[in-house]
Amino acid sequence: MWLPSALLLLCVPGCSSLSGPSTAMGTIGGSLSVQCRYEEKYKTFTKYWCRQPCLFLWNQIVATRESEEEVRSDHVSIVDHSGDLTFTVTLENLTADDAGKYRCGIATILHEEGLLGFLPDLFFQVQVFVSPRSLPGSVHFLLLILVKVPLFLTMLSAVLWVNRPQWAVCGKQSRPDEDNDILS
Numbered sequence: 001m002w003l004p005s006a007l008l009l010l011c012v013p014g015c016s017s018l019s020g021p022s023t024a025m026g027t028i029g030g031s032l033s034v035q036c037r038y039e040e041k042y043k044t045f046t047k048y049w050c051r052q053p054c055l056f057l058w059n060q061i062v063a064t065r066e067s068e069e070e071v072r073s074d075h076v077s078i079v080d081h082s083g084d085l086t087f088t089v090t091l092e093n094l095t096a097d098d099a100g101k102y103r104c105g106i107a108t109i110l111h112e113e114g115l116l117g118f119l120p121d122l123f124f125q126v127q128v129f130v131s132p133r134s135l136p137g138s139v140h141f142l143l144l145i146l147v148k149v150p151l152f153l154t155m156l157s158a159v160l161w162v163n164r165p166q167w168a169v170c171g172k173q174s175r176p177d178e179d180n181d182i183l184s
Helices: 002-011 136-162 176-183
Strands: 023-027 032-038 046-051 061-064 071-073 076-081 086-091 100-107 122-131
Touching (some): 023 032, 032 122, 061 071
Parallel strands (some): 023 122
Antiparallel strands (some): 046 061, 100 122
């Protein structure tokens, strides 16, 4: 019973030939990069990035065919660093609509020896998350109002209490300038 499953795994081309992160995170207005690593034998192949499902006529796609050349489509770019067997996809000026499932892939159809046209592309899925931009100004304001000001007032009160004038000396009420007369 397990034999067909094992044979199916052997039929999937290069299950470890292409790798990278399964998730990527960024903030609205920011950017994120995904680095995809491949094997030496795929150095000359076309590398691509597309939104799932990858239907080339309808979904956003960016692909590179040459090493070290940046290819840009809208706010997405791709660069193949064949020297270290990686390619990097960068999404800039992120919006909430950029969140979703993408494919980091290598076009292998019609390239593999002996099985021309029968092997599917190598790819892995990347889930992109885009979070709202944090507002450091408002966070700092809340921190100031809720923590820093009360802490400052507490410390100021403690200093004033410790340095308060001592009006009573030995049961006799005196003024600070009279203390010198009593002690001398």
